[in-house]
Amino acid sequence: MNIVGWFTDPANWSGSGGIPVQIGYHLLYSAIALLAALVIAVPLGILIGSTGRGEAVVAGFANALRALPSLGLLVLLFLIISPVVAGKLVYILPTVVVLVLLAVPPILTGTYAGIQSADPHAVDAARGMGFTRSQILMRVQLPCALPLMVSGVRSSTLQIVSTATIAAYLGLQGLGRFILDGRATASFSEMAGGAILVALLAIVLEFTFAWIGRLIVSPGLRRTAIKSTSPLETSVTTVTLEKSP
Amino acid sequence: MKKRSILSIVAATAVLALSACGGGGGDPLSGGGSDKGSAGSQIIIGSADFTESQLVASIYSQALQAKGVSVKEQFNIGSREVYLQALKDGSIDLVPEYSGALLSYLDPKSTAATKDAVTAELKSKLPAGIAMLTPSAAEDKDVLAVTQATADKYKLKTISDLTLVAGELVLGGPAEWKTRQQGVVGLRDVYGLHFKDFVSLDAGGTLTMTALTNGQIQAGDLFSTDPGLKANHLVALEDNKNLFAAENVVPLIKAGKQNDTVTKTLDAVSAKLTTDDLISMNAEAATGANLSDIAKKWLARAGISGQ
Numbered sequence: 001m002n003i004v005g006w007f008t009d010p011a012n013w014s015g016s017g018g019i020p021v022q023i024g025y026h027l028l029y030s031a032i033a034l035l036a037a038l039v040i041a042v043p044l045g046i047l048i049g050s051t052g053r054g055e056a057v058v059a060g061f062a063n064a065l066r067a068l069p070s071l072g073l074l075v076l077l078f079l080i081i082s083p084v085v086a087g088k089l090v091y092i093l094p095t096v097v098v099l100v101l102l103a104v105p106p107i108l109t110g111t112y113a114g115i116q117s118a119d120p121h122a123v124d125a126a127r128g129m130g131f132t133r134s135q136i137l138m139r140v141q142l143p144c145a146l147p148l149m150v151s152g153v154r155s156s157t158l159q160i161v162s163t164a165t166i167a168a169y170l171g172l173q174g175l176g177r178f179i180l181d182g183r184a185t186a187s188f189s190e191m192a193g194g195a196i197l198v199a200l201l202a203i204v205l206e207f208t209f210a211w212i213g214r215l216i217v218s219p220g221l222r223r224t225a226i227k228s229t230s231p232l233e234t235s236v237t238t239v240t241l242e243k244s245p
Numbered sequence: 246m247k248k249r250s251i252l253s254i255v256a257a258t259a260v261l262a263l264s265a266c267g268g269g270g271g272d273p274l275s276g277g278g279s280d281k282g283s284a285g286s287q288i289i290i291g292s293a294d295f296t297e298s299q300l301v302a303s304i305y306s307q308a309l310q311a312k313g314v315s316v317k318e319q320f321n322i323g324s325r326e327v328y329l330q331a332l333k334d335g336s337i338d339l340v341p342e343y344s345g346a347l348l349s350y351l352d353p354k355s356t357a358a359t360k361d362a363v364t365a366e367l368k369s370k371l372p373a374g375i376a377m378l379t380p381s382a383a384e385d386k387d388v389l390a391v392t393q394a395t396a397d398k399y400k401l402k403t404i405s406d407l408t409l410v411a412g413e414l415v416l417g418g419p420a421e422w423k424t425r426q427q428g429v430v431g432l433r434d435v436y437g438l439h440f441k442d443f444v445s446l447d448a449g450g451t452l453t454m455t456a457l458t459n460g461q462i463q464a465g466d467l468f469s470t471d472p473g474l475k476a477n478h479l480v481a482l483e484d485n486k487n488l489f490a491a492e493n494v495v496p497l498i499k500a501g502k503q504n505d506t507v508t509k510t511l512d513a514v515s516a517k518l519t520t521d522d523l524i525s526m527n528a529e530a531a532t533g534a535n536l537s538d539i540a541k542k543w544l545a546r547a548g549i550s551g552q
């Protein structure tokens with residue numbers, strides 16, 4: 001087994017099946033799945049968080065779906081949609097659905113938990129200033145929920161990126177190709193190379209999201225600020241309100 | 246240390262999982278008790294871990310029993326790597342094999358493809374102490390299949406007929422086909438076929454079958470004994486340039502266990518067994534019928550059992 005040799009072989013870095021192309025496909029599938037998960041989970045999380053209803057049912061259901069074995073679900077979905085869906089979509093759709101099911105619960109939980117845990121003083125203050133309900137949501141609750149939402153998105157992204165390897169099982173591209181093709185041809189350095197690339201990609205994305213989180217979360221909400229004593233808390237909240245657009 | 250204990254847990258779990266797959270056969274490699282292997286004239290029959298291999302092993306077993314040979318069944322052992330080792334070390338004495346696949350396992354560089362060439366080369370490559378009997382005409386080989394509609398549309402009978410139209414067709418097969426001589430490479434080099442695209446699916450399994458029947462792929466790698474070929478009205482294109490190696494069913498036996506009765510009985514089975522028999526028995530097994538009953542019925546039809 002020569003993993004270093006696999007990484008340094010220029011042939012593995014070029015062409016339509018090369019490492020850069022496969023990373024690109026891997027990121028593409030992951031991005032599609034993440035966007036779809038955001039579109040589903042964020043509005044649903046806001047609804048649950050602001051109304052306080054449906055938490056047990058919706059979140060429980062989403063979490064239960066997450067327990068379905070991805071590979072089994074992938075094949076099952078393929079068999080179901082194969083007679084009705086034409087072209088490449090028949091491979092892409094099951095893959096994305098499987099990834100979205102994994103990604104929705106962390107974002108959903110992060111969103112509604114974030115909204116519910118928004119500082120009640122800040123919400124009261126906003127109401128006292130005459131904010132409407134949607135203004136409170138957009139300008140107070142959501143910004144306050146951002147740290148938890150970002151951490152939900154981070155954990156979803158990790159799940160998606162590591163699971164997107166199964167796209168290769170349905171003949172698609174991505175880093176899973178190295179793992180499956182390596183197994184099929186008993187090339188264990190290729191398999192290991194693919195696995196290492198997935199891990200590296202996950203780490204890079206983890207850092208990227210940590211950085212994004214720092215950019216978009218109000219400095220007043222960082223943990224160090226929240227830990228402060230209660231007289232300061234009011235001023236922190238004021239800072240948040242002033243900073244919001 | 247901690248690493249080692251984790252490893253041993255993983256290994257123990259794998260062993261448990263494997264033996265759980267044994268279908269009540271117990272530990273397939275523990276046969277024969279302390280002396281490891283069969284005593285005296287008893288023959289331990291093994292099989293690979295898929296239905297067809299167990300069916301054929303079951304036929305061997307019942308045919309030998311009918312001739313008064315003492316046998317023990319150790320079916321469902323695993324992949325070729327595992328059961329060949331068991332055959333070498335005497336844990337089993339007899340196992341049904343496929344000539345082409347066994348040859349390419351023993352000699353990955355072999356290019357023999359026809360039945361006779363494969364048989365001759367296989368004989369010379371067998372490990373010491375292991376003998377093969379006469380191969381049957383029944384074979385389970387890779388076929389390139391298209392739907393009846395595709396065959397009609399392009400007037401396809403042989404793989405060569407694809408030459409002009411391959412560019413419009415998507416090919417599906419297992420991932421290893423991409424780089425394998427008996428796959429995309431051979432189809433290109435031997436037949437001059439350049440398909441529009443190749444999709445890695447599975448080795449003659451549900452994915453390939455589903456994608457083929459629903460039109461996501463137009464040509465697919467399936468196995469000649471797959472009952473789905475007939476059920477789904479698929480056409481197996483004739484391999485007119487012998488790209489895919491012959492895969493005749495052949496009994497592999499421990500040299501010391503071979504005697505006249507055993508040889509004659511197994512030769513009689515091989516002489517009667519056909520690819521169509523395998524197809525219909527696979528179809529029956531897919532409905533959940535008992536494998537040993539299916540084997541019994543075949544022996545009765547073939548007039549071998551004498552029961």
